[in-house]
Amino acid sequence: MFDTLLIANRGEIACRIIRTCRRMGIRAIAVYSDADVDAQHVRLADAAYHIGGSRPQDSYLRGDAIIAAAKRSGAQAVHPGYGFLSENADFADAVEAAGLVFVGPNAASMRKMGSKAGAKDLMHAAGVPVVPGYTGEDQSLDTLQGEADRIGYPLMIKAAHGGGGKGMRIVHAPLEFAAHLESCQREARNAFGRDRVLLERYIERPRHIEFQIFGDSQGQIIHLNERECSAQRRYQKVIEESPSPFVTPELRAAMGAAAIAAGRAIDYQNAGTVEFIVGQDGGFYFMEINTRLQVEHPVTEMVTSLDLVEWQLRVAAGETLPLPQDAIWSSGHAMEVRLYAEDPDAGFLPGSGKLTRLRLPETSSRVRIDSGVVEGDTVSIFYDPMIAKLIVRDSDRPRALARLREALAQCEIEGPKSNIEFLERLVRHSIVVAGDIDTGYLDRHLDEFIGARKRSADETRHLHALAAAAIRMTTGIRDAASPWALGDGWRLDGAGWTPLHLVSGAEDLRLSIRGHGGDFDVREGDAVSELRGLRLQDGWLSGRIGDSQRRVQVSGDGERILLHDGESRLQLRRASLYRLNDDDGATSGDRVAAPMPGRIVQVKIAVGDHVESGQLVMVMEAMKMELALKAPRAGVIAEVRVKEGDFVEADAALILLEPVVQEAAA
Incomplete structure (x- = not known):
């Protein structure tokens, strides 16, 4: 076994590998870009080396810089993680040529999977079912x-x-x-x-089921059972789970044998994933082999109690597989979702920015968090906007779903927008509960999972009232013996109303509250909610609203509050009673603004140009994707504030149009 490993990656996977190295007594070396100088994987590592600029092509995709860092550090092996260079056969060859061990399959196996057409022909020849x-x-x-x-x-x-x-x-x-x-x-x-x-x-209503395989240098190949990843949006996995609710023992045996045959066909070593498309009739067909560790590998670890990174390191060091096929067992049910800085209501537009508040569930044998950031860190514009992976395990699927809902309810993210509410609606949807989702369902029915949740006027008002009471109960002096601890607005002529300004998203709420202890009246407009017998205990607020009893989960402080009613969340923050609206005088129809932080790739207009409504005027790059910016209306370009190559912040005005001249009435 080598004693020093360089990790050619970043974020949560780098942190994950470092923790396994620490447990195994291996010295872990990190690499980092300009954007990651203060990143968590850099802080966790035993040593770290700078390899270039913030863009991936200037750092994490520079195989030469990574290999040079490995040699400087004294590392004997390089772990590519996933993404970046993990499936790059040329990089694997370069690592081996430098006298280092590449933790993954050999380059020859990668190249056999590099072409979908060639891979399909190879699998067909090996007897693996193909479409x-x-x-x-x-x-x-x-x-x-x-x-x-x-x-x-x-x-x-x-x-x-x-x-x-x-x-x-x-x-x-x-x-x-x-x-x-x-x-x-x-x-x-x-x-x-x-x-x-x-x-x-094309297989109608297909399911996506994959098998984790492992091979060693002695020619042994086994599988570690399946993961189902059928909940997808635009071919990107959203929920991963093991075991699959669709797979029978007979189907598992047949698919497992096919997965091993696929690995043997390319002389596979180390960790890999054989992905299958499965029809409603149980027919399964080879899709591809991912020649690396997968993002969703923790669900396999949770049900098998194995550390797949440790297995990778042992196999790369020349050891045999730690267990034979007949010793692999699975217990319970595990599920994983990924918390992203993205806006589902805006087409899942990736976000970035400082995580001003990040609260995640406490970890245990049943709840696991894999993350590369902590509160105060910044989600960068240069890389994938993942905040954390949330993985849960329980004795069966219904209990695992319940645990996942509970864990999501405990998550709080402030700063960039996140996909938490989307995930909460997803894991409560009947199609997910039934375990009957196919790979195209989300794309066909996305409106069922995004947009504001529809609540009745009374339900909304009652939640606002509970939020106001929670803020009152968590603010002020805690000395129960002091008359100043009441903070109830009492006057000589009785209890007075205290105004309270709350903000929920773009909505301004003007409330008034009176009362103390557990009894409050909250006024919103002309309606008054009577709250009686409220008690705040262990993060739960319970009591009566009118004739009904309510219990909601509460977190936050006197300036912000998060309520969770068991199905969805309501997040509010306290605002100044006298806040003025900020307005730079420019309307959205007179300018083109950056939807998120990023880099300007193309400027397709100049001052004085005439443009039509919807005309492409600029292209910017952010979060590994290109965004086309278009003119909001027809008009003449008055000002171009950026040039190609510039980095811009979210909401920055990039282009101004000449104002519309109103013709005087005849």
Whole structure:
């Protein structure tokens, strides 16, 4: 076993690997970019080396800089984590050429999986079930159209190289094929530099089920059972769980054998994931092998009680697999969701910024948090906006779902917007509870999971009243013997009303409250809510509102409050009673503003240009994606405040249009 390991990654996976190294007595070396100088993985590591600028191509994608850091540190091995260089065969070769151990499969195995078409042919030859389709080199329209007609509709056109959901189209009828093919090829060419495609029969309402495999240098390959990842949005996984609620013991045995056969077909070593698409009839077909550790590996660890990173390190050091196939067992049910800095109501636009408040559940044998940030850290514009992975385990699936809901209710994130409310609605939805979701359900029914929750006027008013009471009960002097501790607005002629200004998102709430102890009246507009017998205990506020008894979860302090009614959350903060509205005089129709922090990639207009409403005027890059900024109306460009290459903050005015001149009435 080597004694020093360099981790060629960042964020939560780097922190995860460091903790395993510490437990195994291995010295952990971190690398970092300009943006990560104060990152948690840098603080946790035994030593850390700077490798370049903030953009991935200037740092974490620089294999030469990473290898140089490994040599300087005295490391004997390099762990790529996932993402960045983890599936780069050239990097794996370069690590080996430098006399270091690459913690992962060899480059030859990676290259066999580099082309979807080649991988599919290889698996078919190895007896692994594959979706009927066409993977030939003849890419002429006539040939592809003929093959599509032979395969039958619906079918999927897929880019032969690349991934991440790019270069994929579903075709439902022969007359649609040519247009979808052209679009798919263009996207593949732009994203991957190659426009070769393959055709596959499209499986209706498919499920995504993957098997964790492990191989060692002695030729042994085993699987660690399955994970289901069918809850997806635009081909990106949202919930991962193990075991799958769909898989029977017979299906598990058949899929496990196929996963091992797939690994043997490419002489696989170390950790990998064989991904299958599964039809409603139980038929399963090979999709791909991810030649690395997966983001969702903790659910496998939770049900098997194994440390997959430790297994990776032992196999990379030349040891045999720690356990044979017949010693692998699974207990209970585990589920994982990922907390992201993103805005589901704005098309899941990634966010960034300082985490001014970050409260996550306490960890235990049943609740696990994998995170690369803490309160006060910044979610950077340069990388994936993940805040944390939340993983839970319980004795069965219903209890695991209940534990996941409870854990999500304890999460508080302030600063950038987050996807917590989206996840809370998702894990309560009937399709998830029933375990019957398919990979396309979220995209077909996204409106069921986003947007403001519909509450009755009375329910909303009662929650506002409970929030006001909670703030009153958590503010002021705690000395019960002091008359000043009441803070009830008492006057000589009786209790007075105290005004209270709360903000919930973009909504201003003007309330008034009177009372003390557990008895309050809260006025909102012309309505008064009577709260009686309130008690705040162990984070729960209970009592009567009118004739009904209520109990809500409460956290926060005198300036902010979070209520959770068991299904959804209401977050409010206290604002000044005399706050003035800030307005720079520019309306949204007279300017183009940055929707988030990022870098300007293209400026497509100049001062004096005439533009039409919706015309592309600028392209910015943020969170590994490009955002097209368009003119809000027709007009003339009055000012361009940025140039290509500039970094900008969220809401910064980038382009101003000349004001609209109102013609005088005749």
